[in-house]
Amino acid sequence: MQRYAVRAADRLKEQHRRTQRWEHSRPRDNRPTNATYLDLVAAASSAQSPDVSRARFAAFVARALTGARDRGMTDTSIARATGVPPATFHRWQKGDFKTAPDLDKIRRFCDGLGVNPAGALAALGLSPERDSPEPDAPLPPEIRRILRTLADPNVPEPDKAVLREMLSLLAERAERGRPT
Template identity: 50%
Template sequence: MAAAPKPVSVAVARARFGAWVQRTLEAARDRGLTDRQIAKATGVGTSTFHRWRIGDWKELPEVRRVEAFAVGLQVDVDPAWKALGIGGASAPVATPELPLPPEVRTILRALADPNVSSAQKAVIREMLTMLADRAESISPRRTRSTTDEAAG
């Protein structure tokens, strides 16, 4: 079993992680990718990965973004974790989203789908707003009736 990496200072983490990002970007460019194509492949914006490259960040980069960057460019993410001083194979795992009912996933997909018209999206949002308002108006009544029953 490998020993856990020693904690590193923020300045060291910035320099090491910046060097990893630089090497990763150079490898991607050697394969003919532009910054725009890199952003599209990884889901990480150009300004974000350039800030990483030059060490312009105050808090550790988000786990999901670092993973998306590595996966999108088909490189091993462990060196990034090591550079940040948070371990290789024991690197943090992104917290999974809570499971959503299929109906909610369908609505979210429709709202994110560029093929769904803005008018349809407006209708969905309006319906969600009405449902949320209704839920808020029902909740206090439930609380009062529960309180009344408990007192009686």
């Protein structure tokens, strides 16, 4: 009887060891707990990798420099017009930078060459509004409550229609210049 109990205990230990090895060998479940996999993929695809940003910005700088040279500008005249040293914009053209270039230098470069800086910011994966120093003013609590009501799936559609109609009437009234 004792032998049987020892063998049974050994079998249980071996089974436990196999289970542990199997648990550690399988890939972890990387799905997010509060979002879908598609949300995670969409967020990852909207972000631009540093290598892609570097290549796009290098192509942007190359196009801008080609345009400037077609107009007869030399490196020294480009440096004088933009305030950016030739070594810097040649480094940008090669994509030889680790961090994103200084926004002030990018603006001076673009302004000096007559190029839209939004293209440079888009190439770097930035938006022109991102570097805005002034954040939007917070919404009053009444407006947030109205927005939550309009977004709530439990609120009947006729109630939402009334709210939308009232908001459009208030907007028209404000456009005409009447006090609200």
